[in-house]
Amino acid sequence: MLDAKILVVDDNKSVLSALEILLQFEYKSVSTLSNPNQIPSFKDLRDIDIVLLDMNFSAGVNTGNEGLFWLREIKKKVPGISVIMMTAYGAVDLAVQALKEGAADFVLKPWNNDKLLATVKSAYALRKSRKEIDQLKQQENNLKQVINQNKEYIIGNSRALHAVLGLVRKVAKTEVNVLITGENGTGKELIARELHRQSLRNGEVFISVDMGSISENLFESELFGHMKGAFTDAKEDRAGKFEAANKGTLFLDEIGNLSLQTQAKLLSAIQNKIIVRVGSNRPIPVDIRLVCATNENLDQMVADGLFREDLLYRINTIQVEVPPLRERQGDILLLADFYLNKFKSKYGKQGLRMNQDAQDKLLAYAWPGNVRELLHTIERAVILSEGNVLKPNDFPLHVKASITLDSGPTTLEEMELLMILNALDQHEGNYSAAADQLGISRQTLYNKMKKMGK
Template structure:
């Protein structure tokens, strides 16, 4: 745990020496200044956790006016920074004025060590609680705005998944960066959460971010946060994803969709382990574990100068491929039953059973949408199948399989002329077709369809392909 940093300001060097000795013994890091100007100049460059200042400096030894002006200036600079004031000329009026100006506590000289330490620790705890509440509020907003699976109940009866989970169990004990590759819908986000929950960072936040869904103009604000007034629409302070994930795990999904200009900014943070909030010149520590995921061929993207090789090396400490659903046949039946029971509880509907014929058809299907497609199918069957047992025909996989087999570069017209398909099914299969044509590159696929990246991802999410 990093030591808390306290800035002391007093024009008496003996006072500074005494405070330094006492506070260093309590494992605080100390910065010492002798003038208000030095305090403000230092706060522009360095982050501190608390300010302890005298109310009277050399120009004025009794009224406390210099101290009050300094408190107000610090408040304008950073209103969340706790300030404790001290003076040898203590009066009720000075104490009240200091608290009104923004000070959090008032200490009279000569001080009592226990009282001083109690005041400092109390303010540091209050700031920590406020930061956690603010972070949790913003995390809750983030989680409400996106659908994100939990990592509980991972089903792994197939050898491929058992091998992968065994590797992830071992890697969870380290802090190394992990790159998960594989098709869309294979559960990469769930596996990232699985690693976090088994790591030493499990008590802190797991923060997922879909890199393809962040507008380029808002990249720094989303990732690093911003201060109120930093730009036109900055109505309030915003906590960025790196700060949310402090001492936890940051999951970068759809990694290949980060624009080149923003890749350099991300690389700098990962190399320096520091970042600046937009609107601030102070550096904050980035103590986060990075797990990233992509369905893109990053080697190809690097050769085409669409992805930075140095960023790839930074994120690719170890790379693991998540198998597609068609590569884990043994997991299809238990996954299907899991989804049926899960949706049964959600909607309070008795779940039908899968017949042997239905299981056989599920295991023969190619599952281009992988686990998400299976989940959506089971949810739909809960409402469309009115029998106690789901038969092979109830799955309606014949038409889908037939259409999927025709997915080539000229298949759009065939899909449109297939009278057995709904408009949604045509759109979904067209998306799959175009993604295959562009080898999973979401940016190129969106361009070819005339869609913005956000519009493309909304459609992907609609059909469980995101």
């Protein structure tokens, strides 16, 4: 007995009885209706797998239009249901019309029991496959949502950041390839994810690949996939990152780390929008939005013969330069506050706060590691904190590292800067103590540092 539910709709009670007797030994549940007007109120319709539907209900009418009407109504409510049409008035054009309207099959009365059972079994197989497809689609959508979950945020109100986000908004809904440049730790992947979020592909996957971590030997396998037995460890067929990102966005980080040989292979895939798995000769078309990122100067690499000029043109339709944190002065405390709240919650130190001198020290530092360095600095301070107030000593940052005077001070301005940096270093970044030593107010000290770009 197959685990399926069947509904028979026919105004002839003899037909209902005969089909119920025939089907009850083959299927888990058989229900009957003698009036099609009861279909909309049939409470378990969405659980039904197969409907056997008569095409004519009114006396003297044999056009089949009534059956076609109810076929449409049933398919509206349950699109994946299998409906078998039944009629004593067979006509090829009527059968064709029913199939066009979404019927699974067509049965003539009187029927042959074996043929009818075979027809119902086929309709059940169709219904089962549709259910499986729906489940797979749902699983795929759930997986995409999980993959696209991004718990990191772009934080800041600086003019430099607003300019970047403005450019992102302009190009996001296009299909052009984008190259994101900037120093390490500036948040290039966050910008790439924002591009994807605002794009027309945001319902599809965002696949990120760190090109710097892929060895040259595994480049083709990782990006284009491989077939079982293609090499020693290829124990099963595997799709590469290009196939995984099909219909979505493929983000290639650290693209400046590729060798010339791998650059040529990548260029071919981008140009032709076709990849071939390792160990296969079958071309596979791919539809991706390409976003790349690097902290290298690709123009200089082209001049030095280390990067292909034609590949640079392919990936660099639009370039987005992410500013370093030192050029986003107004965002430093916003970011610090965000990470402080995040790590206070994570490590159970809810009452923790930063005093003004600690904030001044963060503002005075050049942040060579950018946002990533700020994040780790705040986390370390929260973990090691003993009281409820974070002070300059909780942040082991050396402000003097942001300037070098190789030949010593040669101007009054340089002498002043050197004195300020020495005072800050002596007092471990404590602005109040350094200001007292220098005989100026803390605000004056901060203003001087800001004016000098430190």
